[in-house]
Amino acid sequence: MVACTGGGRYGGAIIASVRLFYCLELPDPVRDDLARLSREFQLRIRGGSWVAPGNLHVTLRFLGEVGEELAASLAGLGQEAASRVESFGLFLDRFGAFPHPGRARVLWVGPSQDSAPFAILAQQVEEGVQALGFPPERRLAHPHVTLARLRIPQDLAAVIGGAASPALHARVDALTLMQSELRPKGPLYTPVARWALGGGHRAV
Numbered sequence: 001m002v003a004c005t006g007g008g009r010y011g012g013a014i015i016a017s018v019r020l021f022y023c024l025e026l027p028d029p030v031r032d033d034l035a036r037l038s039r040e041f042q043l044r045i046r047g048g049s050w051v052a053p054g055n056l057h058v059t060l061r062f063l064g065e066v067g068e069e070l071a072a073s074l075a076g077l078g079q080e081a082a083s084r085v086e087s088f089g090l091f092l093d094r095f096g097a098f099p100h101p102g103r104a105r106v107l108w109v110g111p112s113q114d115s116a117p118f119a120i121l122a123q124q125v126e127e128g129v130q131a132l133g134f135p136p137e138r139r140l141a142h143p144h145v146t147l148a149r150l151r152i153p154q155d156l157a158a159v160i161g162g163a164a165s166p167a168l169h170a171r172v173d174a175l176t177l178m179q180s181e182l183r184p185k186g187p188l189y190t191p192v193a194r195w196a197l198g199g200g201h202r203a204v
């Protein structure tokens with residue numbers, strides 16, 4: 001299932017490994033709208049590393065470098081988690097920043113309302129990866145689409161506060177296991193597997 005691009009050491013043996021994360025992909029029209037909003041911020045914020053339009057997504061769980069011996073388990077986990085929730089909508093209606101707008105390292109857009117399906121999916125995935133031996137993710141999974149990362153934290157409170165609230169409906173109908181290859185010009189994301197929410201396989 002997993003295309004191998006790297007090598008890693010595991011138990012003394014050299015095995016292939018890939019950098020992976022579970023995420024929710026966004027419909028093209030939503031990505032187009034987000035890219036437009038991102039360009040407006042780019043006029044006001046200096047020093048940001050801006051996510052390429054095609055890479056805009058909602059991360060569910062970052063896994064890091066994973067040996068290919070875990071591929072089948074991660075696929076089973078994805079399928080099982082995806083079968084637990086039906087297709088749902090995310091209403092992306094606010095801009096925000098991590099850790100907070102006054103000292104922003106990440107600029108994002110996301111929903112202001114809690115999303116029960118997202119929380120269930122995130123919990124299923126978290127329990128599953130912990131059962132496979134991944135260390136617990138301490139940060140609460142908060143649905144968001146990263147627009148930019150700032151190497152040096154900035155006070156974006158005024159920029160965020162001054163921006164008109166977004167109002168984008170994103171339909172989510174699949175869970176994706178994504179491969180990330182770090183390249184000098186930015187990461188290259190390649191879907192490894194996709195599972196329809198509510199059950200069933202989707203072609204990658």
Ligand code: 3AM
Nearest residue numbers: 021057058059061062064144145146180
């Ligand atoms: O979608 P966001 O930006 O929240 O920041 C990375 C991105 O999340 C995050 O995984 C997503 C896909 O790259 N990420 C990258 N390295 C990470 C790390 N070492 C990480 N999350 C946690 N630990």
